[in-house]
Amino acid sequence: DFSIKExxxxxxxxxxxxxxxxxxxxxxxxxxxxATWWIEKKQITMNKPDSIDIRNSYFYSTNPEQDSLYFNxxxxxxxxxxxxxxxxxxxxxxxxxxxxxxxxNTVSISEGGNMKTLNNATVVVDREYKxxxxxxxxxxxxxxxxxxxxxIYRYVxxxxxxxxxxxxxxxxxxx
Numbered sequence: 001d002f003s004i005k006e007x008x009x010x011x012x013x014x015x016x017x018x019x020x021x022x023x024x025x026x027x028x029x030x031x032x033x034x035a036t037w038w039i040e041k042k043q044i045t046m047n048k049p050d051s052i053d054i055r056n057s058y059f060y061s062t063n064p065e066q067d068s069l070y071f072n073x074x075x076x077x078x079x080x081x082x083x084x085x086x087x088x089x090x091x092x093x094x095x096x097x098x099x100x101x102x103x104x105n106t107v108s109i110s111e112g113g114n115m116k117t118l119n120n121a122t123v124v125v126d127r128e129y130k131x132x133x134x135x136x137x138x139x140x141x142x143x144x145x146x147x148x149x150x151x152i153y154r155y156v157x158x159x160x161x162x163x164x165x166x167x168x169x170x171x172x173x174x175x
Contacts, residue, residue: 007038007039007040008036008037008038008039009036009037009039010034010035010036010037011035011036011037012032012033012034012035013031013032013033016031016033016052016056017031017055017056018031019031019058019059019060021035021046022062023078023085025083025111025112026078026083026085026109026110026111026112026113027061027062027063027066027112027113028059028060028061028062028085028109028113029059029060029062030046030058030059030060030076031056031057031058031060032046032047032048032057032059032073032076033047033048033049033052033056033057034046034047034048034049035047042079042080042081043077043078043079043080044077044078044080045075045076045077045078046075046076046077046078047074047075047076048073048074048075048089054072054073054074054091055072057072057073057074058070058071058072058073059071059073059076059087061113061144062113063112063113065113065142065143066113066142066143066144067143067144067145068144069093069095069141069143069144070144071087071090071092071093071094072090072091073087073088073089073090074088074089075087075088075089076088083110083111084108084109084110085108085109085110086106086107086108086109087106087107087108087109088104088105088106089105090102090105090106090107091105092124093107093141094127094144095141095143095144095145095146095147096144096145096146096147096172097125097126097127098123098124098125098126098127098147099123099124099127100118100121100122100123100139100141100147101121101122101123101124102118102121103118103119103120103121115140115141117138117139117140117149118137118138118139118140118141118149119138120136120137120138121137121138121139121149121151122134122135122137123137123139123147123151132153133153133154134151134152134153134154134167135151135152135154135164136151136152137149137150137151137152138150138151139151145172146171146172147171147172148169148170148171148172149169149170150166150167150168150169150170151166151167151170152164152165152166152167153165153166153167
């Protein structure tokens with residue numbers, strides 16, 4: 001839908017839940033249910049109405065090095081001149097066997113699919129049992145299976161004492 005008077009164009013995927021909207025400079029596709037291109041502002045805003053299940057609102061990396069990284073979100077803003085994509089309302093991002101929750105549930109992606117380091121993130125490793133938790137973490141997500149960074153490990157011992165251990169650097173490695 002176009003509005004000449006308001007200098008905008010509204011669009012959405014033809015098939016609900018299908019990532020048909022492509023952001024080629026950021027190397028991401030999205031299934032966001034509603035989007036508006038603000039022509040004069042050179043900006044695209046996207047959002048998920050409350051009536052739509054968040055599973056039908058996601059971003060998917062087309063960068064081969066990121067190995068099909070994807071995550072759900074409720075809103076986004078794309079700045080056309082700078083190719084900067086800010087994605088909001090992210091409950092978590094699955095990487096390997098971890099749930100990474102960005103601070104303010106927001107990530108920023110620049111050209112080439114480069115996700116900026118997530119500062120003050122929370123990482124829960126072992127998604128099934130949630131045994132390991134890192135708080136105040138600075139995480140660089142490299143792909144669907146690889147992340148690295150630093151953070152404070154929340155360790156609960158057998159006496160139920162909680163200890164906080166600073167990890168200056170860690171990375172996932174294949175044995």
